[in-house]
Amino acid sequence: STTERTYIMVKPDGVQRGLVGKIITRFEERGYKIVALKFVQPTEEHLEKHYADLRNKPFFPGLIKYMASGPVVAIVFEGLDAVKTGRAMLGATNPLASPIGSIRGDFCLAVGRNIIHGSDSVESANKEIALWFPEGITEWKSVFENWIYE
Ligand code: DAT
Numbered sequence: 001s002t003t004e005r006t007y008i009m010v011k012p013d014g015v016q017r018g019l020v021g022k023i024i025t026r027f028e029e030r031g032y033k034i035v036a037l038k039f040v041q042p043t044e045e046h047l048e049k050h051y052a053d054l055r056n057k058p059f060f061p062g063l064i065k066y067m068a069s070g071p072v073v074a075i076v077f078e079g080l081d082a083v084k085t086g087r088a089m090l091g092a093t094n095p096l097a098s099p100i101g102s103i104r105g106d107f108c109l110a111v112g113r114n115i116i117h118g119s120d121s122v123e124s125a126n127k128e129i130a131l132w133f134p135e136g137i138t139e140w141k142s143v144f145e146n147w148i149y150e
């Protein structure tokens with residue numbers, strides 16, 4: 001549906017490297033609409049909730065440390081097929097396996113410094129949006145809607 005939502009986050013390395021604008025631009029240019037956005041320094045406790053499914057992985061402690069190492073940009077994008085298309089726009093988890101033209105395929109090299117997060121299913125998107133935006137999102141109507149959708 002055209003109101004599907006995904007949780008996208010520019011990770012600390014993406015912020016430090018000044019890639020926030022480029023990343024947001026890609027989603028805006030594709031036709032996705034921002035419905036929530038904030039700049040935050042996440043706590044380790046909050047990130048452990050975000051990555052709860054990975055808690056038993058050997059890379060989990062390093063992942064939490066990296067993700068807490070600086071501020072992130074938390075964003076909710078809304079639009080047709082936002083979750084699946086968002087994942088395609090990110091590329092693969094490992095940047096070296098990501099197609100040229102994808103965000104990870106164009107801007108990074110190491111799996112542990114892959115600059116961006118994107119929800120992997122509608123169910124996890126809903127969980128992640130509730131975790132990062134307990135205050136809720138802001139619905140609005142874009143004047144371009146009839147030019148982006150039939
Ligand atoms: P994704 O971010 O593509 O959804 P994921 O949810 O499986 O991938 O893992 C979350 C993050 O954890 C990923 O972006 C980078 C890190 N990670 C995943 N697999 C890893 C590995 N084998 N070694 C180091 N870090 C890894």
Ligand code: MG
Nearest residue numbers: 117118119120
């Ligand atoms: Mg994931």
